[in-house]
Amino acid sequence: MSEEASTAGWDAIDKALRTLYPDQEPKHYGTLISYMLGGPDPLDGISVYDVQEPRPHWHFVTYGFSELYDKESDNKDYSGFGFELTFRLAKEGGEAEPPAWAHNLLQNMGRYVFNSGNVFRPGDYLDANGPICLGSDTLLTALAFTNDPELGLLNTPNGQLEFIQMTGITGDELEAMQIWNTNGLLKSGADYLPYFITDLTRPSVLSREKVAAAVEEGSEKEGSSTGFLYNDQLSWQSGKKGMFRSAAHTLQLGAKQAKIIGKLLRGRILKGRELTLVGPEIRVVFEPGITSELDIQEEKIRLQLDEETVTLLSEQLQPLESSFSLPAFKGLTIQILKTHIKDTEGQIVHTIG
Structure with missing residues (x-):
């Protein structure tokens, strides 16, 4: 039974x-x-x-x-x-x-x-x-x-x-x-x-x-209570050194979340808190600091930002397709990609950027 x-x-x-x-x-x-x-x-x-x-x-x-x-x-x-x-x-x-x-x-x-x-x-x-x-x-x-x-x-x-x-x-x-x-x-x-x-x-x-x-x-x-934010367009491309020059590292973000990331940086870093962006294959951690530094690890990129760099970066993060660099991070390009919003059948219904 x-x-x-x-x-x-x-x-x-x-x-x-x-x-x-x-x-x-x-x-x-x-x-x-x-x-x-x-x-x-x-x-x-x-x-x-x-x-x-x-x-x-x-x-x-x-x-x-x-x-x-x-x-x-x-x-x-x-x-x-x-x-x-x-x-x-x-x-x-x-x-x-x-x-x-x-x-x-x-x-x-x-x-x-x-x-x-x-x-x-x-x-x-x-x-x-x-x-x-x-x-x-x-x-x-x-x-x-x-x-x-x-x-x-x-x-x-x-x-x-x-x-x-x-x-x-x-x-x-x-x-x-x-x-x-x-x-x-x-x-x-x-x-x-x-x-x-x-x-x-x-x-x-x-x-x-x-x-x-x-x-x-x-x-x-x-400040902001958002310590983690997922971005499915977040990616990192390491620059390759050549015989005469080296290519820049590239951090890619989606246009849909670019503006809110800028606001979160102000609401977190300027309050002495970290902000972590999580993508499909990489994490990018923004930390407050007296100076700006870049630390590249296997599955994590660490960006330490001073107040001036936070202000410059947040101003540049707009929902528009673009590429830019920051004076504090020579050899780093930040690229904002178009975001395609799709319906349940996978058809693009709206594009941001």
């Missing part, structure tokens, strides 16, 4: 949700074929609740980032990746079913985590490179992650997990989070983002004078 698999992790999530919504049976959307067996969706299920306060919205809760069945990982403290995602989406008039695009978005988050091994934590953000709802004219083109306002930490037989809420943000809100921090921006805009409900029709909270002022003051006083 085969022993049935435990559902202790799943049951613990169900119990937490029954406590929050004692009088509501959720709409549950399960996965027919598990991801491990070749199915397309990594999450085992998504439950959705119809909520009226503080405004009508759908409350999505995932099942699958944590260990839902038997304990398999060696980490006894945390269940699976240690979290489940939630997503609160404003209801449109007369909507009887939660929209399918939100399910697809959450499953895409599952694919990202399962395929990359990267996890989400409160304070994280993610650029979607386009509308979070494909085909819509929403200004929300990125996602921020914070604590769900009603679901907190949960202890399960398989370890602890936390409910992390994903919320849609605009491009300028993303930039504000990068040059300051996610929680600061969300807290400053909380009056206009009740329960951090995603509303596809909303404008940027930075259109509110007090929010924009809080971001300016916070970033100036505290």
Whole structure:
């Protein structure tokens, strides 16, 4: 006789949700074929609740980032990746079913985590490179992650997990989070983002004078909390010495992130903090220093910058295809490449630079 698999992790999530919504049976959307067996969706299920306060919205809760069945990982403290995602989406008039695009978005988050091994934590953000709802004219083109306002930490037989809420943000809100921090921006805009409900029709909270002022003051006083930034166009080409001359080293960056990198250098280096850019095959670490120095290692390039060089470099980092050098780094060329934004089918829909 085969022993049935435990559902202790799943049951613990169900119990937490029954406590929050004692009088509501959720709409549950399960996965027919598990991801491990070749199915397309990594999450085992998504439950959705119809909520009226503080405004009508759908409350999505995932099942699958944590260990839902038997304990398999060696980490006894945390269940699976240690979290489940939630997503609160404003209801449109007369909507009887939660929209399918939100399910697809959450499953895409599952694919990202399962395929990359990267996890989400409160304070994280993610650029979607386009509308979070494909085909819509929403200004929300990125996602921020914070604590769900009603679901907190949960202890399960398989370890602890936390409910992390994903919320849609605009491009300028993303930039504000990068040059300051996610929680600061969300807290400053909380009056206009009740329960951090995603509303596809909303404008940027930075259109509110007090929010924009809080971001300016916070970033100036505290600097940037962004210590790492991924750039898929980041690359390094070492110069080769010839008989009569040597070619310059070349640092390549994508135009899409050039301007924000310049702002981050000001918000990090001028506050005495490092900034690390991570690419497919190389890491570039910018460090504060009294003088400017270049240190070339096998998998890491270290650039120590003085204040004057930080200012010059940040001014040059613009979203335009270009090449330039800096007086402090003779033999180094910095090249900004065009960035091609592609849709889900790989077609170029927008070019920056």
